[in-house]
Amino acid sequence: MIIGRILGTVVSTQKDERLQGKKLLIVKPINLDGSDQSGYVVAVDTVGAGFHEKVIVVGGSSARLAEGNKDCPVDSAIIGVIDTIDVIQPQ
Amino acid sequence: MIIGRILGTVVSTQKDERLQGKKLLIVKPINLDGSDQSGYVVAVDTVGAGFHEKVIVVGGSSARLAEGNKDCPVDSAIIGVIDTIDVIQPQ
């Protein structure tokens, strides 16, 4: 899994019917020091995450195992809001 | 999922029979500011997307969960046409 922060939303009307009602969020992957990485991913929110919260994102087929994503055509899901990141020995 | 815009089509006659009738589109991944990323992906259109529209693309085994792709040998599918991308705090 990766860590990211929520940056925004994607709105789509003309879409696969199994995406109906799903919240598609733009997540920015971040480094352990909190700085942004390049790129972004569009993930289904399954835990009610808020903007700029740090979240855990799962990718690949396991995104379909997140709550409510069974048999959905999604490859990325937010599965946790992060309280703390404890790095014993930072880089 | 990633965001891309449709750039063209791929035509193939000699192909796996489960690809018959499928529209194979060339999708250019884009950044959140709308600029192009490098590279491209060939994806099956499952939502009737038009040229240069911004779309949501799912990759991996989940592409087979998109409408009509069950048991097809595809690893990328267009699953939504994007209305708006709302970035609360752009990079």
Added chain:
Amino acid sequence: MIIGRILGTVVSTQKDERLQGKKLLIVKPINLDGSDQSGYVVAVDTVGAGFHEKVIVVGGSSARLAEGNKDCPVDSAIIGVIDTIDVIQPQ
């Protein structure tokens, strides 16, 4: 999926028995203008592609959905020979 051209073959005698009789081809990923990308992939040919033909390659678990690859330990398969690539607005 990606687009590549066939560059050669890999011959292996001591191999997984489910690879018996499969044609393992070396595919060079190419850009939309036909130039080569770096790297290569070894893919199972499932459509009878010829040398230097442009082909469509599927990766991941979906390679096992290509004709004849059911339950085979393969992660890449050639699923189509390309007739034309139509790019509406090239980069």
Added chain:
Amino acid sequence: MIIGRILGTVVSTQKDERLQGKKLLIVKPINLDGSDQSGYVVAVDTVGAGFHEKVIVVGGSSARLAEGNKDCPVDSAIIGVIDTIDVIQPQ
């Protein structure tokens, strides 16, 4: 699989219920000479690994095959603590 060393932990209260009780560790991928690679991955510990130990990490759907991860929305798991890495001919 990749080799990494354990760098820290991620704590999350608001999360997918199938993550309850799972230990989420931050793993730093390392080179064969023991130096750090860039990036990190968040993996479920399934073998009781300790901080700064070198571990084997499995990714993708196979992370769900690790002990206790069945049907969990995880894409990375620690499946072994490394005793020794024997490189016959280092780079």
Added chain:
Amino acid sequence: MIIGRILGTVVSTQKDERLQGKKLLIVKPINLDGSDQSGYVVAVDTVGAGFHEKVIVVGGSSARLAEGNKDCPVDSAIIGVIDTIDVIQPQ
């Protein structure tokens, strides 16, 4: 699949029980001219490959389809020892 050569072994005592008896080899991905690529992968040997032999490596869920890997938490497996690589038109 990729082509690599076997560089060494990883020894682990404290590990997932489904890894018992499996040989974990360090594989260095190589270019078509035989030179090394950067990085490495830890793969399960399923064909009895020897040190410095060139091998075919399958990744992802398909690694579980290799002989003896059913339901094992592995994402990379050696599925063939290479006799020859024939590149018709080298880069």
